[in-house]
Amino acid sequence: MCCSKWGFCGNTPLHCEGGGQTCQPPCGPGFCCSKWGFCGDTPLHCEGVSQKCEPPCAPGQCCSKWGYCGSTPEDCDTQPGGGNNSASITREQFDCIFDNLDPATRDKRWKGFQEALTMIPFKSQSQNEVMMFFAHVSHETDGLQTYEEYCGQSGQCANNYQDSWCPPVEAEPGKTYYGRGWFQLSWPCNYKGAGDELGVDLLKNPEKVAESDTLAAATALWFWNANNMGQPAREGNFGGTTQIINPIECGATPQQENRIRHYQKVRKCFGLPPETDKLKC
Helix, strand or coil: EEEEECCCECCCCCCCCCCCCCCCCCCCCEEEECCCCCEEEHHHHCCCCCCEEECCCCCEEECCCCCCCCCCCCCCCCCCCCCCCCCCCCHHHHHHCCCCCCCCHHHHHHHHHHHHHHCCCCCCCCCHHHHHHHHHHHHHHHCCCCECHHHHHHHCCCCCCCCCHHHHHHCCCCCCCEECCCCCCCHHHHHHHHHHHHHCHHHHHHHHHHHCCCHHHHHHHHHHCCCHHHHHHHHHHHHHHHHCCCCCHHHCCCHHHHHHHHHHHHHHHHCCCCCCCCCCC
């Protein structure tokens, strides 16, 4: 006897084909949980779906809009409602990306990111967005080794970012707005915008971005959301995201090549092959 997908027992094809038991507890070996919530081994059960997305899907898989793990385009649909949730990076993936750090520093960075997510959402809808976000983080911070632009620390470019395009906001006397944080937040207007969103006066206290693991990560999340970087990311357009974060790198520049190397490493940490399309701006 089989339990049909409508919840009734019988031995007819309607009961046994495409039906089975509900997927609680999890299906046995060789069986898949269909998007309707029933166990079986037919193509309807096993094509494009597997277990519920608890715990998080394995590297290289997405959580579909029906709540199942898989790696098909249907699972990784980037339209609203599909794809991974906003915090879809595991600690293992994070450690892989930032394997240049010592364990204690890496732990601090991870905790800062988790705390940042309580301050501001990561408005991601697909795995591409998560991977591209962390590729830019890795490039901008030299693998999370620094929260300050090197030329700013040395004083060479500390005063290069004082102009404002959002009056009446102006640089505060004695303060500098060179790159800080996970995305190297720069310029008074960006410090003001991020600070307003996060509830911290970063225009008057720009140095706080480099002093706090949480603010370093949160300002990057703000920049990603505020500049709609998710749109090109959802389209698989890494070059389009580079165009937003630092357009002067576009073209045949070593900086863009380095950024792409970081992206390919992130993809590897997610269990995916190297990307070959839409890498440059």
